[in-house]
Amino acid sequence: MKKLDTLEKSLDHKLEKLFSNPAFLGSISLLLNANSYRKLATNFALRQVWKALQLPNKRDQERTLHLIQELSHRIDILKDKLDRVRAEPSREQQPAPFPRPARRSARSEAPAAHA
Amino acid sequence: MLDLDLIPHGVKLQEGLAWLAAAGRRAGIGPERFLQVGMTPARRIFRESSVQVLKYERETPTTARHPILIIPSLINRHYVLDILPGKSLIEFLLAEGFPVYVIEWGAPEDEDRWLTLDRLVGGRLKRALQSVLEHEKADRVHLFGHCLGGTLAMIHALRYPERVASLSLLTSPMDFETGGQLAAWARHPVFDLDAFVEAYGNVPWPLMLASFHLLKPAGSVSKYLRAVKRLRDPSFARTFLALEAWGIDNISFPGACYKALIRELYRENALARGNVKLDGRPVRLEEISFPVLSIASLGDHIVPPEATLAERFLSRESLRYFTRWTTEGGHIGAILGRRAQSELWPRISEWLSRQGERAASAAHLSPLRPSDAPSPGAG
Numbered sequence: 001m002k003k004l005d006t007l008e009k010s011l012d013h014k015l016e017k018l019f020s021n022p023a024f025l026g027s028i029s030l031l032l033n034a035n036s037y038r039k040l041a042t043n044f045a046l047r048q049v050w051k052a053l054q055l056p057n058k059r060d061q062e063r064t065l066h067l068i069q070e071l072s073h074r075i076d077i078l079k080d081k082l083d084r085v086r087a088e089p090s091r092e093q094q095p096a097p098f099p100r101p102a103r104r105s106a107r108s109e110a111p112a113a114h115a
Numbered sequence: 116m117l118d119l120d121l122i123p124h125g126v127k128l129q130e131g132l133a134w135l136a137a138a139g140r141r142a143g144i145g146p147e148r149f150l151q152v153g154m155t156p157a158r159r160i161f162r163e164s165s166v167q168v169l170k171y172e173r174e175t176p177t178t179a180r181h182p183i184l185i186i187p188s189l190i191n192r193h194y195v196l197d198i199l200p201g202k203s204l205i206e207f208l209l210a211e212g213f214p215v216y217v218i219e220w221g222a223p224e225d226e227d228r229w230l231t232l233d234r235l236v237g238g239r240l241k242r243a244l245q246s247v248l249e250h251e252k253a254d255r256v257h258l259f260g261h262c263l264g265g266t267l268a269m270i271h272a273l274r275y276p277e278r279v280a281s282l283s284l285l286t287s288p289m290d291f292e293t294g295g296q297l298a299a300w301a302r303h304p305v306f307d308l309d310a311f312v313e314a315y316g317n318v319p320w321p322l323m324l325a326s327f328h329l330l331k332p333a334g335s336v337s338k339y340l341r342a343v344k345r346l347r348d349p350s351f352a353r354t355f356l357a358l359e360a361w362g363i364d365n366i367s368f369p370g371a372c373y374k375a376l377i378r379e380l381y382r383e384n385a386l387a388r389g390n391v392k393l394d395g396r397p398v399r400l401e402e403i404s405f406p407v408l409s410i411a412s413l414g415d416h417i418v419p420p421e422a423t424l425a426e427r428f429l430s431r432e433s434l435r436y437f438t439r440w441t442t443e444g445g446h447i448g449a450i451l452g453r454r455a456q457s458e459l460w461p462r463i464s465e466w467l468s469r470q471g472e473r474a475a476s477a478a479h480l481s482p483l484r485p486s487d488a489p490s491p492g493a494g
Contacts, residue, residue, distance in 0.1 A: 001341070001344075004337055004340060004341070007333070007337075008333045008334055008337045009333075011332075011333035012331050012332065012333045012334055015329075015332050015333065016296065019296060019300075019329060020296060020299055022303075025299070025300065025303045025305070026303070026305045029303050029305035029306040029307075030305060032306060032307075032311060033305070033306065033307045033310060033311075035314075036307060036310040036311045036313070036314040036315070037310060037314075039314035039315070040310060040313060040314045043314065058225070061226075062225050062226040062228065062229075062316070063226070063229070064226075065224070065225075065226035066226040066227075066228075066229040066230070069164065069226065069230075070234075073234065073238050076238075076242065
């Protein structure tokens with residue numbers, strides 16, 4: 001078991017050095033990039049086919065679903081705001097900017113909602 | 116969707132196993148069934164797209180003042196902290212009297228490639244937390260982040276501190292400049308991040324899993340050689356197989372989030388520098404105004420201890436809320452190992468109870484008492 005530990009440590013150390021080597025990382029990155037560009041080109045070609053058939057492609061559908069979720073997110077924010085506003089004392093019970101005498105007396109009889 | 120050209124053969128095998136696991140799960144014979152992982156009963160209280168909040172059922176009454184919300188890493192399933200009966204942190208926390216909730220991120224939908232970090236943390240995570248508060252009728256929650264989940268929890272807590280009783284970070288990265296080999300890979304300038312995400316949408320989990328295995332390639336093989344000798348021990352065999360099953364039961368990473376992770380966090384170290392924004396406002400580590408416990412593991416090769424939250428990021432004011440412990444073991448072993456069960460878990464529970472009391476008594480903003488400081492042996 002000790003041998004295995006030593007072997008593992010030395011192997012991991014050597015591989016770590018290799019995987020940190022800028023030249024190695026550069027080559028791997030180039031490989032990944034090449035694969036990404038190839039896939040992008042394939043995706044683009046497929047999109048054109050769907051477009052020619054006047055059909056929505058996968059990306060369009062994903063985008064639409066995402067926008068629906070965005071809208072739902074905004075509705076949730078509005079709902080939160082609405083709930084907060086509802087939780088506050090009603091506007092009628094708040095001092096109006098230019099209060100009329102009749103309203104003022106009515107308000108003075110009402111219990112203070114925020115008390 | 117998945118481009119298998121990119122995936123090494125070893126990972127193809129793992130993908131095959133995961134596919135089998137998924138097929139088995141659909142047929143009711145998934146790894147959860149025969150390995151009995153994640154067995155603590157839980158029910159869903161919230162769902163939004165792929166994100167769910169599960170509440171763990173308890174038999175004993177709750178004694179803690181605030182619920183715990185566990186936030187796992189984005190690429191892992193939630194059940195690692197409930198891996199096996201008797202080896203479950205969640206089971207332990209329930210027994211300690213805490214109501215425990217967990218976020219299950221779930222596999223992102225294809226349209227989630229546009230889900231940004233801002234929307235994830237300021238939207239889905241925020242609403243998940245809100246659901247816990249409403250369900251528990253509580254005003255605050257103990258956030259409990261594991262790995263990258265802790266980073267997300269920190270961003271959220273800094274923006275909405277009024278909802279936080281405390282934040283515990285289990286091996287969570289904050290300083291991505293010292294993030295070890297993963298940071299070196301992420302920062303390599305030749306890698307065309309935009310093209311990668313544009314081509315793949317959500318980042319396939321086998322790719323991420325392969326990168327984790329490449330951090331210690333010899334270790335990934337030698338652990339099986341070591342295991343062979345101990346597989347006759349049923350307890351070891353069960354734990355080993357359960358962790359292996361969890362290890363390959365990963366989920367893909369939402370594309371736009373991945374971009375933010377690599378560009379903002381790894382390349383620009385934006386969180387440590389105070390350049391991350393949530394809901395239009397910057398979040399800064401030096402503005403911590405709630406109790407934070409950071410647990411770093413000395414043998415962690417995924418999130419090295421230097422990358423976790425430490426005193427150097429904090430202001431004098433925020434230091435008063437900060438506790439840091441270091442433990443032995445690796446990324447998972449430090450949290451689930453035998454020593455963790457006997458020493459770390461009770462300390463976590465005690466720390467959480469203390470912070471809960473403080474939050475409830477509105478002494479939340481007072482400086483930490485000397486007893487809150489980490490003990491000398493804790494690192």
